[in-house]
Amino acid sequence: MGSAISYCSPHHALTAAVCGDDIKLPEYTNLPCPVMYEEITREAYMSLKPEHFEGLRFDISRAVNNKFAMSNRVFMGLIDLPGNSGSVQKQSTGHFDVGANLVDQKGKMDVVLVMRRILSEGRLSAKVKYDVNNRFSIKADAQLTNEPHFTLGMFNFDYKGYDYQARLTMGNNAYYGINYMQSVTPKLSLGGEGIWLGHQRKSSMGLAARYKADTVICTGHVKSEGQINFTYVQRLSDKLSVASDFVYNWNSREANTSMAFDYLIRQCRLRGRVNTNYCTTAYLEEKLTSGLTFLLSAELDHIRKNYKFGFGMTIGD
Amino acid sequence: MGSAVSYCSPQQIQTVDLCGSEGKAPESTNLPCPVKYEEINHEAYMSLKPGLFEGLRFDVYRSMNRKFGLSNSLFMGSVDLPDCAPDPLKQSTAHFELGANLIDQKGKMDVVLMMGRVLSKGCMSARVKCDITNRFSIKANAELTNEPHFSVGMFNFDYKGNDYQAQLTMGNSAFYSVNYTQRVTPKLSLGGEWMWFGHQRKSCMGLAARYQTDSVITTALVKSEGDICCTYIQKLSDKVLVASDFVYNWNSTEAVTSIAYDHLLNQYRIRGRIDTNLCTAAYLEEKISAGLTLVLSAELDHRKKDYKFGFGLTVGD
Numbered sequence: 001m002g003s004a005i006s007y008c009s010p011h012h013a014l015t016a017a018v019c020g021d022d023i024k025l026p027e028y029t030n031l032p033c034p035v036m037y038e039e040i041t042r043e044a045y046m047s048l049k050p051e052h053f054e055g056l057r058f059d060i061s062r063a064v065n066n067k068f069a070m071s072n073r074v075f076m077g078l079i080d081l082p083g084n085s086g087s088v089q090k091q092s093t094g095h096f097d098v099g100a101n102l103v104d105q106k107g108k109m110d111v112v113l114v115m116r117r118i119l120s121e122g123r124l125s126a127k128v129k130y131d132v133n134n135r136f137s138i139k140a141d142a143q144l145t146n147e148p149h150f151t152l153g154m155f156n157f158d159y160k161g162y163d164y165q166a167r168l169t170m171g172n173n174a175y176y177g178i179n180y181m182q183s184v185t186p187k188l189s190l191g192g193e194g195i196w197l198g199h200q201r202k203s204s205m206g207l208a209a210r211y212k213a214d215t216v217i218c219t220g221h222v223k224s225e226g227q228i229n230f231t232y233v234q235r236l237s238d239k240l241s242v243a244s245d246f247v248y249n250w251n252s253r254e255a256n257t258s259m260a261f262d263y264l265i266r267q268c269r270l271r272g273r274v275n276t277n278y279c280t281t282a283y284l285e286e287k288l289t290s291g292l293t294f295l296l297s298a299e300l301d302h303i304r305k306n307y308k309f310g311f312g313m314t315i316g317d
Numbered sequence: 318m319g320s321a322v323s324y325c326s327p328q329q330i331q332t333v334d335l336c337g338s339e340g341k342a343p344e345s346t347n348l349p350c351p352v353k354y355e356e357i358n359h360e361a362y363m364s365l366k367p368g369l370f371e372g373l374r375f376d377v378y379r380s381m382n383r384k385f386g387l388s389n390s391l392f393m394g395s396v397d398l399p400d401c402a403p404d405p406l407k408q409s410t411a412h413f414e415l416g417a418n419l420i421d422q423k424g425k426m427d428v429v430l431m432m433g434r435v436l437s438k439g440c441m442s443a444r445v446k447c448d449i450t451n452r453f454s455i456k457a458n459a460e461l462t463n464e465p466h467f468s469v470g471m472f473n474f475d476y477k478g479n480d481y482q483a484q485l486t487m488g489n490s491a492f493y494s495v496n497y498t499q500r501v502t503p504k505l506s507l508g509g510e511w512m513w514f515g516h517q518r519k520s521c522m523g524l525a526a527r528y529q530t531d532s533v534i535t536t537a538l539v540k541s542e543g544d545i546c547c548t549y550i551q552k553l554s555d556k557v558l559v560a561s562d563f564v565y566n567w568n569s570t571e572a573v574t575s576i577a578y579d580h581l582l583n584q585y586r587i588r589g590r591i592d593t594n595l596c597t598a599a600y601l602e603e604k605i606s607a608g609l610t611l612v613l614s615a616e617l618d619h620r621k622k623d624y625k626f627g628f629g630l631t632v633g634d
Contacts, residue, residue, distance in 0.1 A: 056615065056626045076617065076624040078395060078407060090395055090407045092624045296628060298373065300393065307393040307409045309373045311613060311628045 031163035034189035037179035038167075040210045040219045044231035047243040047262035050271050050283040052297045054078045054090075057312030067104055073097040077310060088306045096120040110137075122146045135160045174198020179206075187212055226251035239264045278302040291316055348480040351506035354496035355484075357527045357536045361548035364560040364579040367588045367600035369614045371395050371407075374629030388416040394627060405623050413437040426451065439463040452477045491515020496523075504529055543568035556581050595619040608633055 035042070055077015063069040075097075078090040099117040103110065110131050117125050124144045131137040139156040154171035169177035175198065181191035193206045206223040215236075221229040226249050233243040241262045248255040260273035268286040275281075284296040293314040300307050352359075372394015380386040392414070395407035416434040420427065430446040440462045448454040456473040471488040480500040487493055492515065498508030508525045523540040532552040539545050543566050550560040558579040565572040577590035585603040592598075598616040605611050610631040617624050 055624060077626065078624075081406070088409065089398070090409070092405065092407075092622055094622065094624060305409055305411065307372060307395075307411060309394065309626075309628065311626060 031183040031186060033160060033163060034165055034181045034183045034191070035210065036158070036165050036167065037181045037191045037193055037208060040181075040189075040191070040208055041221070041229075041231050043217055044219065044233045044243045044245060047233065047241060047271055048231070048245050048258060048260045048273060050281075050297075052281055052283060052299050052308065053310040053312070054297075054299075054308035055092075055310050057295065057310060059312070059314040059316070061314075061316030063317070067102060069101045071097075071099040071101070071316070073099070078308070080306070088304055181208070285314075348500040348503060350477060350480060351482055351498045351500040351508070352527065353475070353482050353484065354498050354508045354510055354525060357498070357506075357508070357525050358538065358546070358548055360534055361536065361550045361560050361562060364550065364558055364588055365548070365562050365575060365577045365590060367598075367614070369598055369600060369616050369625065370627040370629070371614075371616075371625035372409075372627050374612065374627060376629070376631045376633075378631070378633030380634070384420055386418045388414075388418070388633075390414040390416070395625075397623075405621060427454075498525070498527075602631075 053075070055075065057077070058074040059071065060073075061069055061071040073096070074094075076094040077092070079093050081089045081091055097117045097119050110129055117123075122145065124142075126140075126142045128140045129137065130139075137158045137160075139158065141152075141154045141156070143152045145151055152172060154169060154175070157168045159166045163183040165181045167177075167179050169175070169179075171177075175196070177193060177195040179191060179193035181189055183189045189210050189212075191208045191210075193208075194203065195205075196203045204224045206221065208222075209220045211218045215234055217231075217233045219229075219231045221227075223229075228246075228248045228250070230246045231243065232245075233241060235241045243260045243262065245258045245260075246255070247257075256276055258273050258275045260271060263270045263272075268284060270285075271283045273281045279299070279301045281299040282297070286294045286296075288294050295310075295312040295314060297310040297312075298308070370392070372392065374394075375391040376388065377390075378386060378388045390413070391411075393411040394409070396410050398406045398408050414434055414436050416432065419429065419431040421429045426448040427446055428448060430444075432444045434442045440460065442460045443458075445457045446454065447456075454475045454477075456475070458469075458471045458473070460469045462468055469489060471486060471492070474485045476483045481498065483495070483497045485493075485495055492513070494510060494512040496508065496510035498506055500506045506527050506529075508527075510523045510525075511520065512522075513520045521541045523538060525536065525538045527537075528535045533550070535547070535549050537545075537547045545563075545565045545567070547563045548560065549562075550558060552558050558581075560577045560579065562575045562577075563572070564574075573593055575590055575592045577588060579588045580586065583604075585601060587602075588600045590598045596616065596618045599614070601611075601613040603611045603613075612627075612629040612631060614627040614629075615625070
């Protein structure tokens, strides 16, 4: 088409680099590459849903060299058990993880990316991402457990065009999915997905829209299982951003809205959220010194009178 | 007897001011006043049993003037559900406590000391302590709850002699007790107690001994219910203290030993303890700024796989 082809680097699984960020204004109708279908709500959910926990969490990550890193995690805390008469009961649990990450980059492409966690309960999860060339990449995801019929495996084939992204997914239990995202204007992108679950002979469809301006990102998502989902993120300044989320299920007729803020101060990052289910949460990460981060997590569900508090420490980056 | 009678200030409920510590060395055979019977273990249990909690605790203490102070305390967390062995189950709970303290001192005597607490669950506790003269003081203690037959009221009459202390207690549901401690040598004091439970027609006796030098305090306590309890603390330096505790019940023939350390610096105080029941506990109080203290509490019971973690903030002194 034209010469000013915008090149989008493939998604790094760990960072939220949106492809299409670093392009010059197109001279004619060349549109930027959109975000992948699964990632349209990523910025919103980074602020809305941090990893809350209850109990103690202790993470150590060590980079052995610039390609390989090892990580350990100890978690001791409470998990919710479905209780009788609606009251939530908790039980103490503890587990220990070991993980290894290998990242090999050539220019802007990830040649190979491996992440693996072995839980002390006997579960293994592995992810491999391989960029065959600039446009085509393959991802594999496996979760193996001791219990029969709980093992999952999935393959994803991603193709990135000039202004579209497509993905084909194949998983065990005869799971097939296909999704497609197209940039319609420089700010708006639309997409759709279809999922087929072989064993249960169920299929579902979804439609999505994403509007991105300089400081605002809005997304809308409709799924045939009966869910409508809107998110809105606005960056008020370098340090502060607010996000909001609306979920409506037309089968169960339940609607839920949450509002969150994400405040980045020099040493700490604070994320707070309020819900229409009278659920308030907060998550604080404070950098005590370089490489040492202190975490505090709180989740108060006033309707079910369920209160979860956790603190933890992260060593390493 | 002689002229160098050592004056002992009455025990303030909140501090560990040992009576007799500022008495000058007697010229004649007058011995310093011993510690009260219920306080012989006090120093050891300050290090061995900090106020561990699970969940979030937020305390605000405001002194209106030198004599009166108000306290607000919020607690949200999990409590163990009773009769759920071997896997302990927990349930979330929350309560709010309002308290008021009034202290009126003349010299070293507490003319009156009143403490009241009201909980959002509907319990109230009140304590009044009044020093009639240098030697005689009266204490009253009441805990009122909504549930019938669970309210408790108690009166204590304390008499302090030159080298002995005696206490008579009368409580509701026909509870009577007498205890007595006598200083035998400048370092050793012995004591005994006798309790009578009127409604259950039970009586029990106890004997106690306490040996105190500059850096070591050893106590031993024998109760007729079948408990032998020995404690030992040693002050290694101004900042570090180690304590140990041994409890043996000859009815159930169970013995538990715990070892604890207490490290006190300007900015923080950390207490750690390990048990022969494979139970480890730690309690950290860190002064973040003037009047603001962060509290972290952890208790890991490896045998029952029960892990309790809590964090909190204290505002005010």
